[in-house]
Amino acid sequence: MATVVRTYEPGYWDKFYLPAIARGLLLTLVRMFRRKDTIPYPDIKYVPADGYRGLHRLNKDEDGRIKCVACEMCQTACPAHCIDIVPEPAPWDDGGEERHPAKFEIDLLKCIFCGFCELACPKDAIELTEIYDYASFSRDDLIIDREGLLKVYDITSMGNIYERQNRGESIQIDTGNL
Amino acid sequence: MIPFYIGATLVKVLVVFSATLLMIMAMTLAERRVSAFMQYRLGPNRVGWGGILQPVADGLKFILKEDIIPDKADRPIYLMAPVITMVPALMTMAVIPFGAPLQVGEYMVPLQIADLNIGLLYILALTSVGVYGIVLAGWGSGSKYPLLGGLRSSAQLISYELAMGLSLIGVIMITGGLTFGEIVAYQQETGWNIWKQPLAALIFLIAIFAETNRLPFDMTEAEQELVGGYHTEYSSFKFAMFFMSEYANMITASAFMVSLFFGGWDVPFVDEAALGNLGVGLSVLAFLAKVGFFLFLYIWVRWTFPRFRYDQLMRLGWKVLLPLALANVFLTGLYLVWKA
Numbered sequence: 001m002a003t004v005v006r007t008y009e010p011g012y013w014d015k016f017y018l019p020a021i022a023r024g025l026l027l028t029l030v031r032m033f034r035r036k037d038t039i040p041y042p043d044i045k046y047v048p049a050d051g052y053r054g055l056h057r058l059n060k061d062e063d064g065r066i067k068c069v070a071c072e073m074c075q076t077a078c079p080a081h082c083i084d085i086v087p088e089p090a091p092w093d094d095g096g097e098e099r100h101p102a103k104f105e106i107d108l109l110k111c112i113f114c115g116f117c118e119l120a121c122p123k124d125a126i127e128l129t130e131i132y133d134y135a136s137f138s139r140d141d142l143i144i145d146r147e148g149l150l151k152v153y154d155i156t157s158m159g160n161i162y163e164r165q166n167r168g169e170s171i172q173i174d175t176g177n178l
Numbered sequence: 179m180i181p182f183y184i185g186a187t188l189v190k191v192l193v194v195f196s197a198t199l200l201m202i203m204a205m206t207l208a209e210r211r212v213s214a215f216m217q218y219r220l221g222p223n224r225v226g227w228g229g230i231l232q233p234v235a236d237g238l239k240f241i242l243k244e245d246i247i248p249d250k251a252d253r254p255i256y257l258m259a260p261v262i263t264m265v266p267a268l269m270t271m272a273v274i275p276f277g278a279p280l281q282v283g284e285y286m287v288p289l290q291i292a293d294l295n296i297g298l299l300y301i302l303a304l305t306s307v308g309v310y311g312i313v314l315a316g317w318g319s320g321s322k323y324p325l326l327g328g329l330r331s332s333a334q335l336i337s338y339e340l341a342m343g344l345s346l347i348g349v350i351m352i353t354g355g356l357t358f359g360e361i362v363a364y365q366q367e368t369g370w371n372i373w374k375q376p377l378a379a380l381i382f383l384i385a386i387f388a389e390t391n392r393l394p395f396d397m398t399e400a401e402q403e404l405v406g407g408y409h410t411e412y413s414s415f416k417f418a419m420f421f422m423s424e425y426a427n428m429i430t431a432s433a434f435m436v437s438l439f440f441g442g443w444d445v446p447f448v449d450e451a452a453l454g455n456l457g458v459g460l461s462v463l464a465f466l467a468k469v470g471f472f473l474f475l476y477i478w479v480r481w482t483f484p485r486f487r488y489d490q491l492m493r494l495g496w497k498v499l500l501p502l503a504l505a506n507v508f509l510t511g512l513y514l515v516w517k518a
């Protein structure tokens with residue numbers, strides 16, 4: 001195989017360094033006026049790409065009922081063992097799903113945001129959303145429960161929340177504990 | 179008569195001192211903002227309007243931080259070093275003329291704190307004293323990185339002070355005076371010295387970068403090799419004093435450069451004396467603009483070039499700048515003989 005050998009021989013002017021220095025200075029001067037990459041965060045929020053794996057949500061069907069049937073597939077698939085489901089018979093009796101979760105908790109501190117729960121779910125009931133900026137002062141607050149997950153559905157179902165926040169809509173990420 | 183001059187001098191001292199401190203504050207902000215802009219960032223822009231109160235916040239932080247003195251430090255030397263660095267850095271501004279003489283009533287007040295008849299030597303001497311601060315800080319910290327930084331700084335400063343002094347000789351030869359008043363007046367009559375001593379100006383420019391320990395000559399700090407160099411062991415406001423004296427030195431060096439080679443407060447194509455006190459204002463603005471340009475150049479160069487290797491630095495100082503400076507003295511001498 002042929003090897004390409006590149007050598008550098010300084011020319012006459014290169015030995016004075018000054019032309020190269022001038023070129024370098026010119027470069028940084030021109031670049032000073034380029035568009036900045038910084039996003040001034042709380043004022044303008046970074047909009048993640050589609051498919052971003054952030055905070056979870058539990059989807060609702062057309063009737064506003066929880067889609068999840070508490071099959072525990074997500075719990076089984078979860079590599080971090082952070083989902084805790086307690087099933088119970090559904091309270092409604094109109095041909096809807098027969099089971100639903102009495103308790104559905106995700107420990108967000110254990111979750112690795114792999115998205116396996118979303119892949120495993122036969123009902124498309126659990127999904128990861130674009131939300132990345134949630135925080136709390138205690139570990140307990142970062143265990144999100146069923147109502148919290150449903151609230152996340154409410155605020156994310158109308159489109160990307162960061163795009164909407166950047167447009168000036170005020171949306172609070174209020175999911176109970178968080 | 180005499181009380182007026184004393185009063186005027188006191189006012190000038192106050193103005194120059196506070197202006198220098200203000201410029202130091204502005205420089206710390208400018209450094210961060212300009213560097214950010216060159217790297218497509220925004221820099222600190224949250225405190226105050228567009229970030230202009232950031233230096234105040236930084237200063238407060240420095241004051242409130244815990245002051246740690248290492249066990250192994252040589253206490254008196256360790257405590258004295260920041261002062262030794264800071265005081266000469268601020269004192270040098272005293273001989274720089276920053277504007278045309280101001281007419282107050284019947285008096286002419288020269289806008290310069292003191293026109294010493296050895297003005298140039300005064301500055302050279304004081305900047306050398308400032309180096310002691312760095313060396314003593316390195317020694318007094320009782321830790322190896324600062325010591326290395328201090329050693330490097332003394333070697334570097336000896337090397338570049340030579341070239342710097344020699345480049346000044348060309349200017350002194352054509353001007354025929356050591357006072358800043360004379361040098362600026364000479365440049366007003368016959369044009370800026372940069373046109374007559376371009377080589378000296380270049381050598382001087384390079385040398386002041388080395389003298390103020392700025393990149394690409396910041397061997398004494400070299401974060402990657404020496405952690406932080408001479409101020410590694412300093413915390414709280416003592417660190418801030420080193421930090422401020424670095425900027426103070428930059429301001430003095432820029433003012434020095436402007437006074438020697440760029441006409442001082444001279445506004446090109448304008449007769450300041452004919453304009454009265456308006457001309458004085460104009461000349462002060464011109465001086466500030468010129469100094470501002472060199473301060474920007476400092477930042478600009480810092481965020482453009484990598485650091486020299488230590489042997490390259492020494493080679494540049496001894497093998498390139500020193501012979502060039504000597505040649506410049508020789509050529510200037512020839513020119514003067516030819517003219518006479």
Ligand code: SF4
Binds near residue numbers: 110111
């Ligand atoms: S994203 Fe992965 S780790 Fe997190 S809950 Fe789903 S399956 Fe578990």
Ligand code: SF4
Binds near residue numbers: 069
């Ligand atoms: S979220 Fe999906 S996979 Fe998990 S229990 Fe509910 S229906 Fe089953």
